[in-house]
Amino acid sequence: MADHQPIAPFDWFAHQFTSGRREEFIAKLYPHMQEYLKPGDRVVDLCCGAGSITLFLEEQGAQIIGIDLAPGLIALAREEADRRGAKADFIQASVLDYPLGEGIYDLAVSFGNAVTDFPHPSFPGFRDRVWEALKHGGYFILEHIDGLERVAFMREPREVIEQGVDSQIVRRFVGYDAADGTYKMEYHRLSTDEKVLCTEYVYIGPLIRLLMEPRFEFVRSIPLQHSFMDVYAKR
Structure with a gap:
């Protein structure tokens, strides 16, 4: 998640990030990634x-x-890493601010449609930080959902009840602002009666490619079940 969003809904749904469905998604995803890793x-x-x-x-x-x-997601990640005896390091920080360094990584990845959380003006800075962190010839793999299709689906007049960690969560579409390409979702945690309003940013494949072009070369886009996995190479 990015730093402009309220943290609460992400922690409320933390169990969904560790579910069997997630493992199944990863297994289907990996064959498309092998040549880049x-x-x-x-x-x-x-x-x-x-x-x-x-x-x-x-x-x-x-x-x-x-x-x-x-923090709730990072805590789960560290707990699972300890359980597996893994060496992966998990850092609780904003990806828009954390110093990634220069020329360090062979590959950067971002999954889960995280780009939706990035305000449009902040995307070029994020792109440049990833570019700087990659080695020459490195790749950036970015998964995203077609933002306009997501808005069309979300704006249907209904409330969606999902199971959170310890309570049901009601998700409600609040509105779409075509002028700045955003839509708002309200999350209501029934057990505590907490309500959180989140702003999500609409991104579509051609827009992402346009934003990436100054620094990255587009390699290919792979359609997944409900999203796309775009591969970019550092110029």
Whole structure:
């Protein structure tokens, strides 16, 4: 998750980031990633959530760190890493601010449609930080959902009840602002009657490619079940 969002909803749904469905998704994802990852490669997982992909990539031979702002998710990631005896390091920080260094990583990844949390003006800075952190010839893999399709789905007049960690959560679409390309979602935790309003930013594949072009070369886009996995190479 990115730093402009309230942390609460991410921690409320923390169990979904460690569920069997997540492992199944990773297993389907990996064959598309293999050519961009060699044993011993240094990798950074941006907006890593509870670390499911981070730990999986370590098992494939990566030397990897995961970064996420939500403390509940990072706590789960560290707990699972300890349980497995993994070496992956998990850092609780904003990916928009954390110093990634220069020319360190062979591969950067960001999954879970995390780009939705990035305000449009902050994206170029994020892109440049990833570019600087990668070695020459390194790759950046970014998973995203078509933002316009997501808005069309979310705006249907209904409330969606999901099971959180310790309570049901009601998710409600509040509105779409075409002027700044955002939509708002309200999350209501029934057990404590907490309500949190989140702003999500609409991104679509062509827009992401346009934003990436000054620094990265587009390699390919791989359609997944409900999203796309775009691969970029450092110019």
